Amino acid sequence: MTGFTTLAYVVLLMALVILHNLIKLFWCKSVKGQSKPLPLPPGPVPWPFVGCAPDMLQNKPVGRWILRWMEDMDADIACFRIGNTHVIPVTDPNIAQEFLRNQDGTFMSRPVSMAAQAFSGGYATTVTSPYGEQWKKMRRVLTSEIICPARHKWLHDKRAEEADNLVKHVFNQCQTLGQVDLRHTTRHYCGNVIRRLVFNKRYFGEGRQDGGPTIDEEQHVDALFNALNYLYAFCVSDYFPFLVGLDLDGHEKVVRDCTTTFRRLHEPIINERIEQWRNDSSSQSNGKEPQDLLDVLIMLKDSRGKPLLTPHEVKAQATEIMMAAVDNPSNAVEWAMAEMINRPELLKKAKEELDRVVGQERLVQESDIPQLNYIKACAREAFRLHPIAPFNVPHVALSDAVVAGYRIPRGSHILVSRMGLGRNPRVWDEPLKFKPERHIMSDAVEVVLTEPHLRFISFSTGRRGCIAAQLGTTMTVMLLARLIQGFNWSMPPNVSNINLNESRNDLSLAEPLVVQAEPCLPNHLYPI
Template sequence: MNSTIPKSNPTAATMASPLAAAMAATLFLIVALCTKAVYKGNKAVHKEGRGLPPGPAGLPVVGNMHQMLASKPVFRWLHELLKLIKEEIVCVRLGPVHVVVVACPEMGREVLRRKDAVFADRPTTFAAASFSVGYRSVSISPYGDQWKKMRRVLTSEILSPSAEHRLRGARQQEADHLLRYVKLQCSSSSNGGIIVDVRHVARHFCGNVIRRLALGRRHFRDAAMVGPGPGPDEEEHVDALFAVLNYLDAFCVSDYFPALVGLDLDGHEKVVKGVMRTLNRLHDPVIEERVEEWRLLRKAGAGRRDVADFLDVLASLDAADGSALLTVEEIKSQTIDIMIATVDNPSNAVEWALAEMMNKPEIMRKATEELDTVVGRDRLVQEGDIRGLNYLKACIREAFRIHPYHPLSPPRVAMADTTIAGYSIPKGSQVMLSRIGLGRNPKVWDEPLEFRPERHLTTDDADVTLSEPELRFVSFNTGRRGCPGISLGTEITMMLFARLLQGFVWTKPPGVDRIELREADTSLVLAQPLRLQAEPRLPAHLYL
């Protein structure tokens, strides 16, 4: 299923100040005058010794904004600049903000390791403020006391080993639901095989898992009213989560000229408001009811009851005076934060890995043989088996390397003047790692566009992990703004992949000789959702 933007009702435009209107008019007058100079400007490169990193020459006030507006999608323009200047770092100026993109592992390690404290901040934007409910969550909020507070909650309470163990049963149930759902589709076919939309299955598995873990439910309505697959609310929920991911760091004009917020020059603000209405409609009743339950428990002095999910954990935390540690707004914000961190990378990596494997049957054969050897066909693969599935993990690492969901890492903001590889990086600059620049870097990877899982295997049979500490590609972000849920992310990704491979024989649809491995024009997902024929390969009782 293609991720679609939830429909939103038109709302009254925010009243803009005369200054903002004047700025908007001035900006677009400049853009109109400079349109003819775009390509010429793209070729003009500033190389100021070891001053700023190289990049296209800009204009007064707007910098390279005119080029950005004429070069959508922006990430492809930035990567064309990297090729044009033949460097592994590029700098553009969008209004007053220097935006730096890094495509070299060594420079990436300098940013996220050696100078992690300098690059610990995040930008403030309309989308970030909206999705974080006023900067109350972890991943989106700027560096400061609120971020530190929520980071402690996330690492010590939500993603602790004990919490991960406590919720293993819920994750296993969703893996069982996945198998039954695909098997049910196969059963509806007269010849035992049916065309399955892998993207739809993968994204909704991730959605089901995180709803179970976060809210304690896989459906927003009575499951009996929904059926075995996602219902309308679940479809809209997953679409909204992907819309958050797609619009969070979308190079909106007002991100660099905050006075323009309210004019909605890109049309992003309307979408963001529509997404938040969807998430509020679905999340708020569940969250507010649970918070009230814990308020009444505190009032009655009834003591703590066992926590059943992430929401229970967040609502049950006590401050030093015995009151609730987190406000309702903080809980709502962190719930969105947890959910958007879960759905994109696992589903995208599995879809791309299967697409690549369809064109390389030898890789598929090795993967299924490993499953048969490590697990067998008389039981279902479990989380405890993941450690021994090195070839499957190598396939997912290779998918992360070549086919990340996001082309760029979330921007880090320099909190002081600093340098990268000797280049000057002014305070307030936004620095991003290029996921495709790292993962497809020919200086690092032999035949970088070739899907070759064996490159991730070692001769000493060491355990293969999905993380990449040397930043030769980006799977999970690192550093103090990095992903604290590597273990959970690995489990969700590998159980999705392993259950699909163990449970079914996957073949190309009739009449299709080769899967077209083409990216969408505006993103890195497959241009068309992967549709494959599935046929059960295990004893019938294992699907019950």
Template sequence: MLLPPGPAPWPLVRNLPHLLNNKPTFRWIHGFMKEMNTEIACIQLGNVHVIPVTSPEISKEFLKKHDAVFASRPITKASEYSSVEQWRNGEKKEAEDLLDVFISVKDSNGEPLLSVAEIKAQCTELMLAAVDNPSNAIEWALAEMINQPRVLGEAVEEIDRVVGKERLAQESDFQQLNYVKACIKEAFRLHPIAPFNLPHVSNADAIVAGYFIPKGSHVLLSRLGLGRNPRIWEEPLIFNPERHLSASRAQGVDLNEQDLRLISFSTGRRGCTGIAFGSAMTVMLLVRLLQGFTWSPPPGQEEIDLSESRNNLFLAKPLHALAKPRLHSSLYPLH
């Protein structure tokens, strides 16, 4: 059973079995908070261990892939990590990709800043964070835009005006593609990759916005609650990219939200280290899809089904759409 609200101003939940029996838990938590008319809640779980999402077996397989990449560079000296050795013995001097940047970075004494294990960890985090979040946002953005031909047309018109049809869009074009970035930011707002941000632990008692946060608390920000908060966003359940243009007219649209009105890549000292990398990947993916193809619902279907999966925040049904080339055939890779 749920207990009544605890010491003001905290609604307090102590019954772990009740919490776990109401799956998916994140929907139950948000429903409970809405029922209690509160934007903050305390959930006491006792001595509960947090189980990592990635199992040891999956981690080992992932690292095997990294080993293959480390050893794939042309070498003049046999080594388990040939690319690292090339930098360490001076055979290689110019960075070709992200891996080379990690290998070549040095500390104030001119020594390698990162070990092989640390480089692998950084690459793993960047790959996991930079693939799932952007791909989810683009799938939702494209689905929403296909159902709103006006929005889709505005984005395509901007790309044609800035880039044209004689070449493919490049990263140097991104600064001028604010409407496209607004579409992406709206997808991050309305359709976050996960219901909560990664947990952070308070290292001291604190008061935030009038709420007492005890030392040792695991604090989770609700991506869902922030992005769909009706006190912050007008018509929060409507996909409306224009809302981000008016707020960013002077400096352009930034996919990262510093004011925490939504969470795209997190913020602050514990924010995502791959914000620039993830932002560039996300914009490039949507720009190339819109520039290269004309999009519409599949034959016999009037619009895309935007139903949300009950167990997560993904589309209930994977996106299926009709894509027709709109550029000269020479601009499409043959393989």
């Protein structure tokens, strides 16, 4: 943070919080005569007024610090008070199920945050909106009209085109460079898919003949990932709202930049489409059918025949759909490929399955997914060992509750740890080893990417869980299967091992995965 040392920052923060709390105390009456409550989960001793905020500021990234503290204390549930907010991280599957299943109704809200408010258009959407009527309305829209089996089938051809474009793009990189940046490739495949589903286009402009992104698509995907990284990133003003606007940790600028990119690229398309469907009588009278999810959002009607969603809601929800689709599949596949290239016997086994199920005279299709147990086991193992983020999207307690014998105060933020669940040594044998076979029970049992018992998180569960598991599964498996089927992968020259270190700031690979690739199928299968 420019202009402040950490110490000065802490002193300023404490002074502001003390002043804020003194004002509150002046107006509030103390509550007396209450019985002694159950204990809170264990946690570090908080500072007066500011709680663990100074520790949070000195121990970046915060997620790793929290999990390190829990590991040192051998705690499956903990409590970190930041300001007046109790942050409750969880690393045990049984306790996680208590929050997300058994008492789901109590913990079905979301926290108010600077970034969530900005990206959701003031909580006009589904995933990040606190519990209330707006959330109910938008969730009904998604479950009945957007993310449903009929709509998934309807959009099949668009996904298939992007799977073909993936093969084309990688093939062209092989021909020109001999190497492929798999982080770039996987992220842009996911960006292409979701743009095609929402906007019915891969490119914002004219595009490129080789299937790769232009500068607009590069900026779009970068903005999506930056937005996700900052969505619930322990921003200081989220716990001390009176600091909003000071941007003490620089988060607000990043959020503004992302929203500016989204508006620049999304709004011309959406405004034109709204004009077409709602104001152009010829489109309606000609009985034109919707072509993508944006058309569906715009055409929805209420009981009086009026547009169900405002233009603002359409724009916010379209952005949220895009944000929700890009990070999980691309991260899992990049990690899976890194692990498998390091251990060629795993790649060989995956190729043998593809040869057996699909053969070498056609490209793998979505209809093959149920039979690709080993490919799906590799994806599951990547979700388990290499999650996209330390924690799931936070839940908020709507009332006081008791979980695992501890008091959970109303307003607490519940952070189910993706990393803590997936690497829990009490749940997983050799938790730090990539072992796809651990997910295969027998040849007769189909492997799925969902994990109902919360031993790890691929797609979350409960009323605030992921409702697009089918789309996420399809994108992940098709991405991984097409890469493995279409190309032989190996390490770059003079590299004996892929570096599997994690980035310091997040859980992605420390360095993008750049590897050798050679086409291995008949030439006519590579789209020209």
